[in-house]
Every structure is written in C-alpha cells, then in structure tokens.
Amino acid sequence: MPYAHITGWGMSVPEKILTNDDLSKIVETNDQWIRERTGIRERRIAKDGQTSASLGVEAALKALQVANLRPTDLDLIICSTSTPDYIFPATACLIQDQIGATKAGAFDLLAACSGFIYATNMAAQAIRSGSIKNALVVGTETLSRFVNWKDRNTCILFGDGAGAFVLQASEKAGGVYSAVMHSDGSGGDLLALSAGGQGHPFSEATAQENGRFIEMDGKEVFRFATRVMAQATLEALDAAGMTIETINWIVPHQANIRIIEAAARGLKQPMEKFIVNLDRYGNTSTASIPIAVVEAVEKGQLKSGDKFVMVGFGAGLTWGALAAEWTGPLPSKGQFYPSQYRALGRVRSLVRRIIRFIEGIIFRREL
Numbered sequence: 001m002p003y004a005h006i007t008g009w010g011m012s013v014p015e016k017i018l019t020n021d022d023l024s025k026i027v028e029t030n031d032q033w034i035r036e037r038t039g040i041r042e043r044r045i046a047k048d049g050q051t052s053a054s055l056g057v058e059a060a061l062k063a064l065q066v067a068n069l070r071p072t073d074l075d076l077i078i079c080s081t082s083t084p085d086y087i088f089p090a091t092a093c094l095i096q097d098q099i100g101a102t103k104a105g106a107f108d109l110l111a112a113c114s115g116f117i118y119a120t121n122m123a124a125q126a127i128r129s130g131s132i133k134n135a136l137v138v139g140t141e142t143l144s145r146f147v148n149w150k151d152r153n154t155c156i157l158f159g160d161g162a163g164a165f166v167l168q169a170s171e172k173a174g175g176v177y178s179a180v181m182h183s184d185g186s187g188g189d190l191l192a193l194s195a196g197g198q199g200h201p202f203s204e205a206t207a208q209e210n211g212r213f214i215e216m217d218g219k220e221v222f223r224f225a226t227r228v229m230a231q232a233t234l235e236a237l238d239a240a241g242m243t244i245e246t247i248n249w250i251v252p253h254q255a256n257i258r259i260i261e262a263a264a265r266g267l268k269q270p271m272e273k274f275i276v277n278l279d280r281y282g283n284t285s286t287a288s289i290p291i292a293v294v295e296a297v298e299k300g301q302l303k304s305g306d307k308f309v310m311v312g313f314g315a316g317l318t319w320g321a322l323a324a325e326w327t328g329p330l331p332s333k334g335q336f337y338p339s340q341y342r343a344l345g346r347v348r349s350l351v352r353r354i355i356r357f358i359e360g361i362i363f364r365r366e367l
C-alpha cells in the first residue's frame, strides 16, 4: 500500500494589514483587550478582486513549485473553504482552471476551520487506496467579507489567507499516518453564517439582517474548543500507534492563544511544542493550519523526519486531528516554473472557451 507524503507547501496572504489599533477606530475595543483575550495583534484583509480562488491559486502554485510537480501531473484537487467564490462552480474548479491542472478531478469541501484536516485526510486516503498518485489540497478563506464590522465579538478574530499542500504517493514509509474526523450538528447555531442557503435565502430583508454576517456564541465555542483539542490529538496519535512524547510539533488551529494554552495543559505538553502565528494573521479558518505549517518549515522548525499533529475545530460543529511525519520534496526530474504554468493555464482556459463557443454555433446549426 503506498504512503501519502506531503511533498509541497505554499501560502498566500493579502498585503493589507489591519491592526488592533485600526480596529479600535471602527468598534469599541482596544489593542490590550484583544491581545490579552485572544493573542491576536493584526490580521490580513483581502483587497477588491482578491478572492478565495485567487489566494488559493497563489498558494497552490507555490506548493507545486516546492514539490517540483507540474499541474498536469495532479490527479485530484480538494479545496477546503467556507467562503467560496460562488455556490457553484466549486472554487476547486476555478483553481484547477487557473493553474492548468487538466487531468485533475476537483471539488470543494466544507468543514469550516477543521476543513484542511478533513481535506488532507481525504487526499491521503485516495493516495493510500492506490486510486490516485498526486493530490493538491488547498485551504482558503476570505472571511473578512462576511464579518460584521460593528460586532466587536467577532470582527476582531478573523482574517484572510490561503495555504496548500501537495501530497504524493511513495512506497517509502512516512507521510500521513492517521486522522480522526468528528462532528456535532446540534451545535450548528453556535457559529454560523446563515444567509444565502435555502434555509435563509438572500433577499432585501437578509441584506439588512445579521444573518449575512458571521454570528457566534464566543463562550460556548471556547468551551467546545478546549474540550476537543487535546482529545482529538490523542485519538489521532493512538490510531497511528504513536504517543504524545514522540511528537516534535503540534500545529493547532489558530483561533485564540488561550484555547491553545488550554490544549497544552490538557496534553501536559510545553507551549514550545505548539506552532503559533495567530498574532500576525488572526483566525483564517481552514487556512490557519497550512499557513502555520508553511511558516514553521520556512523558519526551520518543522524538518524532514519530524513527527507532528495538526488539530482543529470549527463551525458545524466539526473537529479533527491528523498525525504525520514531515517528508519534504521527493526526488524529481526537470524544473517546474509556476509563472510559466500560470500563463499557460490562462491561455488554455481562453482557448477552451473559444472552442466551446465555436462548437456551440456549429452544433446549434445541426440541431
């Protein structure tokens, strides 16, 4: 049975920074309160035209470059997002088109902030079953578009960004060892963005209501998060036949430093073992774990051969954890240039649209 190795990684965040001081000019809050209650100092905000797909494309191309894999070698793209560009087509298909991954199947997965763990697990399972060889997993969000900038309970927390992994099959032992996924829909109302679906369709009325924004019971979400983080970590380790002592790093969902500290206490592990970067990005939902992983690799913290756990929780309610060994790029031939493929992807997409247009005229005549 092949192993599923993480061989490429990339991230992309908007340039625009919104600091706590900036927020204090919009709502009644202050830097000290936000830092002490959440650990967040600043977050990134997408500019006009920057979307979950465009951030996802940037992260995906960087991940492919690290793996030195051409987009045309991809068999599968899973995009985890709660803020898709459209209800459909899937954001995964927009990414597939823009990077020119012509042989890949593509779909979106919505498990909120736990989504990247779910998506990485799904891609790893497809590789381990032998049905595919190369997969791209993207976690991308533009939550700032759904934040109520008058609600100080929520607007201080969230930011925008994207992260991506390339997963590849190899007979060499390593990569993703195990994962656990959980849900409890009875807590769906604790963290929700309700307008836009069939349960609460968009209308002139919803445009005036809070339903079009993220709504959250912060205290209950906090209580849920501190309960499940340590539990899910231990479950994933148990499934992999590993123990917490043998783990080099824990990469938690970057929601609130106090939640991470509670998980550290629950696991009886030092905070030094936890990768934390929420001070600079806030909660980027499904993108928070891959962004933290990419920065940990770039800083030289997470190294080839290190064992680590990614653990997250979010709306749904959902939660999960994944235990893995960090691999690094597999040996490969040739050199992949993302900018070239990006341009090629654009041309290919345009050519396909023109061909479809011409075929449409011809076939309409024949009907």
Ligand code: COA
Binding pocket: 028, 029, 030, 033, 034, 037, 038, 113, 152, 153, 156, 157, 191, 216, 217, 218, 219, 221, 222, 225, 255, 256, 283, 313, 314, 315
């Ligand atoms: N600035 C200043 N004061 C604020 C504030 C802000 N941004 N937000 C709330 N307050 C005030 C409250 O009004 C309250 O005042 P009061 O005592 O006079 O009523 C006080 O600060 C305490 O508020 P409380 O809601 O009890 O704070 P908290 O310690 O629970 O922190 C959260 C609030 C949202 C930071 C915290 O509950 C949390 O992080 N929850 C989890 C959220 C999360 O992770 N969501 C994403 C999941 S993926």
